[in-house]
Every structure is written in structure tokens, then in C-alpha cells.
Amino acid sequence: MNNISKFIKPVKKKNFFISLINKLLICFILVIICLIFMKTNQKFNDFIKDKLVKDNISFAYINNLYSKYFGKILPSYSSNNIEEVFNEKLVYTNINSYYDGYKLTVNNKYLVPLIESGIVVFIGNIDNYKNVIIVEGIDGVDIWYGNISSTSVKLYDYVSKGSYLGETNNNNLYLVFEKNQEYLKFEDYFKN
Secondary structure: OHHHHOOOOOOOHHHHHHHHHHHHHHHHHHHHHHHHHHHHOHHHHHHHHHHHHHOOOOHHHHHHHHHHHHOOOOOOOOOOOOOOOOOOOOOOOEEEEEOOEEEEEOOOOOEEEOOOOEEEEEEEEEOOOEEEEEEEEOOOOEEEEEOEEEEOOOOOOEEOOOOEEEEEOOOEEEEEEEEOOEEOOHHHHHHO
8 A cells, every 4th residue: 555655646735726826816917917008008908909809819829828828727636647548640531622611531430639729619510510519729720520429528628639539420520620700721721
């Protein structure tokens, strides 16, 4: 029993709450500073209105920036030695245009990897695409993954590039790339 206890680190609840309170305090201070600048500086006020009110807000991008500079919102207590088991790239044998996107021929019951990191913003049925999962990428592109039968992700999960999204119903995977309500070409998206 003593040998096992060497490898298990006890979870310190005090550190968790202190870390959470510190992060909330930093966010609160940043919001107050932004509000003061908006009140006193018209150029900053116009900039905020143009970027946050008129344009779509990319929560995936904001989450990525926050994680980069402040760490994860809620700390995890998993070991740093854990490696991802599933880290794949998209593999297909054929591609054809399909409505606003593309129909890829893949292996039957294909395990679909994520093309880009982002936040899951939709899970549901969309005509012609069957069961769809839409991921808002950190690059601002919404990627629709259609014909997905089973998945382990939930709405508003942050998902990483190359990780497992779900399994196709058969040997078809439907993809749609959308940015600012315009559909992108498959080739154009993968040039970036």
C-alpha cells in the first residue's frame, strides 16, 4: 500500500479554490479596466463596439487565448505523464461536392479526428447531413461534421485538433466549412 501512495498525489482543495478565486479576480479587474477605458476613450469604445458587438465573437479563440496566458479555467488534477491515445489526421479515399460542403468516402464506422481545435457549438440533426456536430475553430471557421453516429463530446466542450470526435454511421463523412456565413472550399481551408 505504501508503494502505491508514492504515485498518488492528494488533491488539495485549498489550492483549487485559491486558484479559482485568483482567476476570477483577474477577469473582474480586466473587465473593470475595459469599462473604464470605454467610458474615457471614444476610439477604444468604437473599437470594442465594432469588434465585439457587430462581429461574431469567437469563444474558441477567447478560450485559446485565456488558456495560453492564464491556464485552464478549472485546474485538472491528472498526471502530466498522460499521453493521448487517439491523435489522428483525416484520411479519406474520395471527395465530392455535397450541398454546401463535401462528402468524403472513408472506412466503414470511421473514427473521425478533429481537423482543428475549438468549441462544440451544436450537436443535432440537420437535413441532408444527418447527425451533425459543429465545432467553432480557434481560427474562426465553423466545421460541420455530418453523419456521426456516436460521440463522446458534449455541447460547449473544448476539443483539441487530432482528438476523437465520433464514429460515422457508414462510410460517408460530410464536412462543411463556414466562416462569417460564407461557405469555404475544402482546398482553400486546408491551405491555411
